[in-house]
Amino acid sequence: MLSNRAMNITPSLTIGINTKVSQLKEQGIDIINLSVGEPDFTTPEKAKYTAVEAIIHNKTRYDKVTGLIELRQAISDKLQNENNISYTLDQIVVSSGAKHAITNALMAVVNPGEEVLIPKPYWVSYPETVKLVGGVPVFVDTDKNNNFKVTPSDLEKLVSKNTKLIILSNPSNPTGAIYSKDELEVLVNFCVERGIIILADEIYEKIHYDCPFTSVASLSDKIKNMTITVNGFSKSASMTGWRVGYTASNSKIAKAISSIQGHLVSHPSTISQYAALGALVKCDEDMDEMVSVFKSRRDLAISLVNEIDGVGYIEPDGAFYIFMDISSFKEKFKNSESLSMEFCNQLLEKEGVAVVPGMAFGTDDFIRLCYACSNEELTRGISKIKKFIESL
Numbered sequence: 001m002l003s004n005r006a007m008n009i010t011p012s013l014t015i016g017i018n019t020k021v022s023q024l025k026e027q028g029i030d031i032i033n034l035s036v037g038e039p040d041f042t043t044p045e046k047a048k049y050t051a052v053e054a055i056i057h058n059k060t061r062y063d064k065v066t067g068l069i070e071l072r073q074a075i076s077d078k079l080q081n082e083n084n085i086s087y088t089l090d091q092i093v094v095s096s097g098a099k100h101a102i103t104n105a106l107m108a109v110v111n112p113g114e115e116v117l118i119p120k121p122y123w124v125s126y127p128e129t130v131k132l133v134g135g136v137p138v139f140v141d142t143d144k145n146n147n148f149k150v151t152p153s154d155l156e157k158l159v160s161k162n163t164k165l166i167i168l169s170n171p172s173n174p175t176g177a178i179y180s181k182d183e184l185e186v187l188v189n190f191c192v193e194r195g196i197i198i199l200a201d202e203i204y205e206k207i208h209y210d211c212p213f214t215s216v217a218s219l220s221d222k223i224k225n226m227t228i229t230v231n232g233f234s235k236s237a238s239m240t241g242w243r244v245g246y247t248a249s250n251s252k253i254a255k256a257i258s259s260i261q262g263h264l265v266s267h268p269s270t271i272s273q274y275a276a277l278g279a280l281v282k283c284d285e286d287m288d289e290m291v292s293v294f295k296s297r298r299d300l301a302i303s304l305v306n307e308i309d310g311v312g313y314i315e316p317d318g319a320f321y322i323f324m325d326i327s328s329f330k331e332k333f334k335n336s337e338s339l340s341m342e343f344c345n346q347l348l349e350k351e352g353v354a355v356v357p358g359m360a361f362g363t364d365d366f367i368r369l370c371y372a373c374s375n376e377e378l379t380r381g382i383s384k385i386k387k388f389i390e391s392l
């Protein structure tokens with residue numbers, strides 16, 4: 001009954017864990033959820049009120065497929081002022097979340113059978129979305145000692161005449177690592193020289209602490225022409241449920257994305273788009289405040305993880321994750337098919353703490369902990385992880 005396409009897709013493990021956590025909570029079990037990649041803040045007031053005003057003023061009809069003109073203008077201004085990239089309004093397409101922006105982009109440029117380079121560890125949805133559009137995911141091993149940041153020498157052996165695109169997550173989910181300008185320049189020049197399109201997923205762009213952020217498309221006009229920039233409001237403005245993201249690309253790709261989106265969903269909800277507009281033009285301070293809270297939680301989480309014997313981690317300089325190395329416990333789980341899955345299952349069962357197995361990101365020796373939660377939850381959660389590890 002089902003299409004090959006549907007049967008070929010693996011359900012999202014992170015959404016699966018979250019569903020399990022909700023079920024356990026409904027049964028009255030005390031669970032500390034450090035798995036879900038969602039800020040715990042509410043949407044800033046001024047963004048909400050911009051949406052409320054839009055409802056009251058009946059901004060409730062079909063609008064432009066590519067997104068509200070005011071919103072695209074604000075995005076264009078933001079890209080110019082904050083990222084130093086000039087995109088005209090026709091090069092920006094607003095979509096229903098960054099997830100949808102990525103799907104649109106892949107549909108617009110990847111033919112069935114073409115290869116997409118995905119550095120490991122990767123965000124869970126990349127391989128499945130590539131498969132959905134008929135592309136072939138090609139996983140790229142990266143070096144833990146380089147904080148899992150991909151380099152040209154990691155790519156060299158894997159580039160073929162079928163390579164169409166590379167997906168880069170910067171700052172990275174799941175590792176929290178961030179590329180320096182020099183690292184990025186060497187990497188994307190390697191790709192551009194080989195005609196490989198870069199899908200630059202910059203959704204965590206605002207959430208970084210010690211190292212400055214560089215947007216791929218800002219590096220040169222040649223690179224910009226080969227880059228599809230993806231961004232959104234879920235993480236930076238705590239607007240996960242509103243579902244607003246966007247792509248910025250050359251005009252040819254933007255036109256294709258617009259045609260695809262026009263048939264699929266027309267455009268994202270106008271009310272959500274007004275909320276995003278409010279966030280962009282009125283809520284800079286709120287967003288800066290959230291980042292400073294994330295930084296203090298990152299520092300707290302690191303100080304607590306440092307007290308656990310036998311675990312390492314990737315230096316977390318952005319996003320809101322700690323990617324913890326549990327490889328030293330391999331021996332204890334030697335009879336399990338997957339170290340990280342078994343570790344996470346037992347941690348949930350014995351201590352009631354939910355984290356995501358590295359397996360979900362293609363790297364079984366790790367687990368991902370999200371620190372977008374209260375200091376109290378973070379402290380309790382990490383002390384339970386410590387207790388669990390000491391009991392092994």
Ligand SMILES: Cc1ncc(COP(=O)(O)O)c(C=O)c1O
Nearest residue numbers: 037097098099123173232234245
């Ligand atoms: C790296 C990355 N890209 C894209 C997304 C999707 O974000 P959105 O909620 O805007 O669809 C996420 C969400 O977890 C993410 O972590």
